[in-house]
Amino acid sequence: MNAQLVKNQLSECFYKSLFVNSEISIHPINIISSVKSIIGIDLDINHSSLIDYCINYTNSFEYVDSFGVLDNLTAPPAVSFASLEESLINKDMKESLNNVAALLKVSDGKHIIEFLLEFSIKYRSPAFQLVWSIYKMNLFLDHKNLNESIIFCIKYITKNDISPFSNADIKKKFKFDKYVFSDKSFKDVLIYYSIYNEQLIRYAKIKEYIDINVSFFDFSDSKKHTKTKDEQLKYGRKWISLFIKDLDESKLNPDLIFVLDLFRSALKFSDGKHDKIIWTMLNNYLKYYFK
Secondary structure, eight states, X not given: OOHHHHHHHHHHHHHHHTTBXXXXXXXXXXXXXXXXXXXXTOTTSOOHXXXXXXXXXXXXXXXXXXXXXXXXXXXXXXXXXXXXXXXXXXXXXHHHHHHHHHHTTTSOHHHHHHHHHHHHHHTTOTTHHHHHXXXXXXXXXXTTTHHHHHHHHHHHHHHSOOOOOOXXXXXXXXXXXXXXXXXXXXHHHHHHHHHHTSOOTTHHHHHXXXXXXXXXXXXXXXXXXXXOOHHHHHHTTHHHHHHHHHSOGGGOOHHHHXXXXXXXHHHHHHTTSSHHHHHHHHHHHHHHHTO
16 A cells, blocks of 8 residues: 555544544544554555545544634643643643643643643543544654644543542552453553553653553453464464455444554564463454454
């Protein structure tokens, strides 16, 4: 596939999606990020149908004119990330935007998105998966729509509930090979695993909060029973790309695309260490999905 054409098409979809008001679980931002990564496994595989699905899915949503702007705001004279954190806790979108406007004068916008990712993980906001998708798309597009991305993240963080933070919570080491598969938690576990292995400026704090959050999941499996296919071990992540290419278009949906990309990312960072466990999880998901 033409890499630049794909990038241009996804860039247009991404910008439109920054002005979509939708539930987190079906938001096109997640799908666009997933499609980008699945196609990126091997550009020699023709994914024109997947691109068309992504474009049509994005265009199926209504757009709002704006979620807010960073121009003409009343920026406080002194501001810090602590100020932004407080305004986010208070669900004060206007004050959060004021704080961001001030921070942008002294801080890189990329650091602000990382902070928003850290905040959403620290306070267990359901928006964290959207913020993670925003982070990845900004890397892919060289931070082309940085301000709009920040506004988008703030909107979704302030409109969703958060959980009180306590550093007294029990921490668990992220032992992927001990995870007990659960329909309710496996998506979060896979996202955390990817974030855990990403090179982030705020990595130390983010890692600490992930260790706290995984304490709520079951990591008690001492004997993993793996079930893989020969083609999966042969082709690795490319198997996912080939699987979705050969899938009937009528069976495509946002959740399937999103989940396949979560497993793709987990395999990338596993680098052979947990591959059989990850393939087993994926096969269990597909068995349930297509039953």
